[in-house]
Amino acid sequence: MSAAHLPALLGGLTLAACLGAAAVPRRALPGVAGAGTALVGAAGVACGVAALDRGIEPIELAGALPLAGLRLAADATSGLFLVLIGAVAVAAGIYTAGYAGRGHGSARTPLVLLPVFVAAMLAVPLAASVTTFLFFWELMALASLALVLAEQRRPAVREAGLAYAVMTHLGFVAVLVGLVVFAAAAGAEEFGGLGEAAAGLSPATRTAVFLCTVIGFGSKAGLVPLHAWLPRAHPEAPSQVSALMSAGMVNLGIYGVVRVDLDLLGPGPRWWGLALLAAGAATAVYGVLQAAVATDLKRLLAYSTSENMGLVCVALGVAALLRATAGNDEPTAAGAAAVVALTAAFVHLFGHAAFKCLGFLAAGSVLAATGRRDLDALGGLARRMPTTTTAFGIAALGACGLPLGCGFIGEWLLVQSLVHALPAGGTLVALVLPLTVGVVALTAGLGVAAMVKAFGVGFLARPRSEEAERAVEGGPAMAAGMGLAALACGVLAVAPAVLSPALGRVLPELPAVTGQGAGAVPAPDLDTVLRLPGTSGAMSPGLLAVGVAVGIVVALAATHWRARRRPAPLRDAPLWACGGAAPTARMQYTATSFAEPLQRVFDGILRPEVEFAVTPYPQSSYLVERASYRSRLRDVVESVFYRPVLRAISAAAAVVRRAHQGSIHAYLAYGALGLVVALLVAM
Amino acid sequence: MTATESASPALAAAMIVPLAAPLAAAALVGAAGWRRATGYASVLAAAATLVSGAVLASEVGDGALTAAGPLLRADALAAVMTIVIGAVATLATWGSIGYLGAELAHGHTTTARARTYGILVNLFLATMALAVLANNLGVVWVAIEGTTIATAFLVGHRNTPAAIEATWKYVIICSVGIALAFLGTVVLYFASVDAAAGMTDTASGLDIDTLVAVAPHLDPDVTRLAVVLLLLGYGTKAGLAPFHTWLADAHSQAPAPVSALMSGVLLAVAFTTLLRVKVVSDAALGTGYLRTGLLVLGLATLVVAALLLVGQRDYKRMLAYSSLEHMGLLAVAAAAGTELAMAALLLHVLAHGLGKAVLFLSAGQLQLAHGSTAIADARGVLARGPLLGGLFAAGLVALLGLPPFALFASEVGIARGAADAGLAWALGAALLLVLVAFAALTRHSVDLLLGPAGDGPRLALRPATAAPLVVGVAASLVLGLYAGPLGDVLTTAGGLLS
Amino acid sequence: MSGGTEVYAAQAADGFSASGAAGAVLQVAAVVAGAPLVIGWMRQVRARLEGRAGAGWLQPWRDLRKLFAKQDVIPRGTTRVFTTAPLVLAATSLLIAAIVPVVTTASPLDEMGDLFAVVGLLLVGTVALTLAGLDTGTAFGGMGASREVTIAALVEPTILVAGLALSVPAGSSNLGAIVESAVADPGAVATPAAALAFIALIVVVLAETGRLPVDNPSTHLELTMVHEAMVLEYTGARLALVEWASAIRLTVLLALLANLFVPWGIADAGSGVAGLLVGLVAVAAKVCVLATLLAAGEVFLAKLRLFRVPELLAGSFLIGLLAVTASYFLPSPS
């Protein structure tokens, strides 16, 4: 089978999975839908590998998609994203077989649509013309919307679905305008033609296209302030869908930016990079801050998605900024750093996909076992659900961006690019980059806080609710899905070298970032020891892991010092708690209390609504009968950016409604007035 | 310019059938009353129109054919519009059988009124076919005014106070608007006669070919006057501001199949006439003149539609304002005026007709079940009737311009066309307004469709009633993925108009 | 400003050096053995300044010895996280001790992790301990964990920016390279950039190791505890490991701080046995001085309110930022 047949295979499998899921008896539905989804994902991976290997030649179906025609093709960049999304789909698909089997999101329609959603996501990087791209882009949005609405009987799901629908359409409108303007100015519809014509476009057109597409793609990637749908929709979707969205779909927002703004539109002015950087930085900090104070496990993960996409966007921005600084005459430090930043973006995408997929699958497992997502009602799962706890632990370690986790390498590469760009970048870079470093560092720090909270409060200590007390592990399929994702986390954490061949193909395809001619910089070699082109930073995640392991062995050995003089360990002892009487589970720190210091530190940004009321006894104002404390956090960006817009629209709607109160005389008068005005203007 | 030639007998028949078949069906209903058989005869007449349209589309190429003397004329545009009429009419008449059956069963209507309904629906179809196929702009005008007359009692079919009110507003506002179109026609005729002095005989001064031929010689000042009047006049019937005010009332009060026809076809037929005018106007005044007018009216219509959708509480009115929104979008597409934009416009017309037919027919079922068209009275539809709710949802997805349905292809085509024409700013504004409408439609549909079942009635759908809906959704889906030869016809028609 | 080609030339050319390997072993051993002594020394200095006799600078060692002989208690409801956390903390601390240039700049582990990886390892240890605190399910454990994480999160920007300020002149973020460049260019230490970075880093060290004014290591009032609150439930060998590891972290960070700014005497790849010994003595002396200064300073400091700590950290971040910009706009004479 040649590479050109793979997209057809993908389509065929999707159809088969869809029809199969629609036809089989209910008992077999989860298995069929899950397996179908996994197979579609696997086909996507195959497509991606083929594309990375040699690329997939353009396939045209002129009759399909009226007035435009369908056009598919794939280069290595597409391949990278195909592999990424396909792999997430495989894990999520396997997981679905168990998850839906336990009665979660087991309605037929969502399960039938699951393979469609995956296929639509996979088709986006395969699309090679504007209309094809938009078609699959919007199909993906529609399929995911239907999946988000799977549990539509809950009002929260409907609200989330609505917000998602509107925001995603806003993003679509922006992308649509950007791409059609691009296509019109370039006089071509295929991506190849766009790329060729891009250099000749007027700066105004290029700017318009850039802004529109960044807004559109940014909303898909959850960039502030267009992120509002993400922390609503991702948590409300069934968990395997959350995983697909958070670990798969958001990446396509980044793909859009890479494909259209970095690849096709070509190298841009410096402010493009700065704009991406600023948007990414704001997103990263805002997302992680919200994650750090969130108490809903899936919402926390969703905000973390926003945060990580922000970091990727920062990396892309840094890359673009440095490339614009570097020039193409000779290899420069800035050029080298740009390549490192781009590498950081891709590596982080993979790392994020792995840990976020795992995180959502584990959260789904918790949800399936307890029916709760509220961290304040969880706890103590480590004993009842060891597999899930381990899985979430691995995911959280990755999300922390700490060594040994799969999120570390991307962040490390990003910081390296910043370090090595500073001396070569000129004044602007010298002013921007240190701040960026601060932002990245703050993001990493707060990310640690968020994940410690999620893992520590959610899984450790004692259960805070009956549901958590009764939790049981899901079946083997769920464990297998999580295992696959955990494996990916592990491999990416210690051996990023697996990405090296792919990056070696992808980076040269993006000369707008990696430079051309003499200025071209090779892809970094992610060997056992990471060495970067043109810079001297080195780090070895694998050896670090070995080092820590050795350290643990040594420490363990050290505990044997004087061990013979010790009595046997006292297990199951009562807690000391500074001598307090046996503390109950209610006395534990909750997620809310855990995050309270951070909330206070950042209350200028988070603006919590705090109500604190003390009711004293009537006898004395110093004797407290009861005290109530209530604190609620809303998304500040929503109230700052969205409320005024919504208010303006409502006000305008009220005006128009007042003008349509049913009086035919008024109606005729509008017409008559319109006529007179039109005639006067026409003269 | 390609030649207009006289049609072969077979093709002449294809041009006469769209007029004759509904008239015959009307006669049949008149003679035998409304029953299943005559209902299916109406469906057959509509299907015959569809087939005729298809035959014309496949044969007409980029030329034009005349028949019945110089009275009828068919080019690619007329063929596409005949297809639109036929397609939507097939669904609507098919849906009428179940709808009227239920109304008769519930005692909402009498056999006498059902008979009137059957006659008028077929007459309505015939007048629309005439409006599309007539050679003379004056006759087109007569036909379009005829549609108002034919639909007046259809809108008032239920004979409730609200229906009478809606009918009155409909008749008066549309008649006034269309009178302006007549005025515009007269002024255009004056200009044409003046320009054609010595060129052709004046009797055909309103024939499409003549007008196109003399267009470059028309007096610009007089033509400007005529075009403004024609724009506002036919714009009335197409639902464009400022004479858009009849639309929601009429659509919400008319029986569901009639709403489907009015929304899906009638507006488009009136709009098509504007496209004919546009060809003349562009030749006489340059593309900028009518473009400005269309943009202003289109955007104004979009504003009104989007903002009225925001607080809408009635699902039939919601669908009506959605039609308004789509007409606004069509106006923007027409303003763009490139071949692609025009082809996309026509695809949009067809797709919108199909989608609206499905939605109005489903809404009719909801209305029959709940006795009200308030969204608040009919919540959780999907839970109470998965088939009906699913079809409504599918229709809505199609209507919102989401893939894989045909409106997606047409909207992208319109966007590309508008960008090609350098109207990116107008496109952006239009799409933002469409977004507001999208948000409002989604909000109301979520309220209507989703949520727990509550204590409303179960919404079972008989197979015969469901069939036209399923066919409509399927047609929209197929069109969205693969247009086949229709794509070429659309492009040809677009070429004629650009 | 260094040109592009120079950066290429500056590609780290570290090979394996026997001297480096020996140095690494030596410095790990020295830190492991010496860390409790540093703690003891600081307590002694403080006691003397406060007019007390003090327990003597060997007391921490005695405490450790005693703890290692005590029974392990594993409280009810805790999980494996509670039992493993001290091991992780100790392991990361040991690894840092091996990577960081304490005695020699030529540690063969230098390539394993640069400045940022070391910071990450420190944080891994902290995270392990906070999780253990949460795992106990006591109010104090949670409180300590919450505060510790908050401080760790907020100190992160300062660390990275200060690290940036150090890495940029050296052209590398690997600690060995940074210290070597300081050796090669002693004048650079006297620049404003270096001074600012130094101040920022001191705050970092205080925050990371839980010293005054961020945390009070000797407090016995539960409500003011941060680090101690997390480890309340530990006893025996695990508590010993935690204490020891904390001491190692403090010692390594002080040594690193000293070597970054005053790298005199540190051994390099070419040093022989004598060179390594000189390095050892030099670093011991430097740490001793720093520890004395720190302890002396603590006498005059009170612990900050928890919600004033962010102000301190924000200030140190600003200083770090200034250090970076200064290093760009006021380049060193070289």
Place this chain on the structure above:
Amino acid sequence: MTSETYANLLHFAGGLLLLCTVGVVWRHQLGASVRLLAVQGAALAAIPLISGIYHEKAHLLAIAPVVLVLRAAVLPYLISRMVPPTARPPGGWTASAAPATPAAQADAGAPDGPTATRPGPAADVLAGSREPVPLISTSVTLLLSAALTVLAYALCRPIIALDPTADTRTAPAALAVIFIGLLALTTRRQAVSQVVGFLTLDNGIVALAFLLTSGVPLVVELGASLDLLLVVLVVAALTNRMRAAFGGTDIGELQELKE
């Protein structure tokens, strides 16, 4: 006929048309409005007649009687059947130039006490034979009519410039009739008044057609006339239904359907 006589006659017909139209917006008594409409129809029919004689065009001469019958007789008759008889004897100009008192009563809304028993304008309003308080006062309406006439003259400049004949010079009057008809539609509340306004508008258009192009092609003319007839029939039927459903024909009350 000399061209001067022709022009005078044509202008006279146009002027009569305009005058009747102004009368329509002036008068509140529906019976009077309908009679004015008939006169207007006659004036309209005069245009093709005069033009046909002068230009010696047979088809104009043929169409003139058709127009006369339709617009001066059939349509006014149909409409007059929609008007219920007034409470007082129809008095033409004199009766409707009533003293201000009854009008003031009508202004005050439904009369109370003894006046309610006395048949008067208010009762006519209720019955649907008299226009209630206008939405815009009569004097403002007349001023607006004047403004619209000016507008019509302004708009007709390009038409006259293109073909400066007596016919086109009369066109502004026809255009003004159209505008004033629209004004009547916009401001009149009785169903019948709106129909009268609509017919006025239509008369103006037909007049313009005759003046500009000696009428539209025959098939169009016939079709348009048929349409008009049907519209009036539809509206008449609707008015009956309305009376049955609402007990009146005040269009201003039709405000159930909104937004």
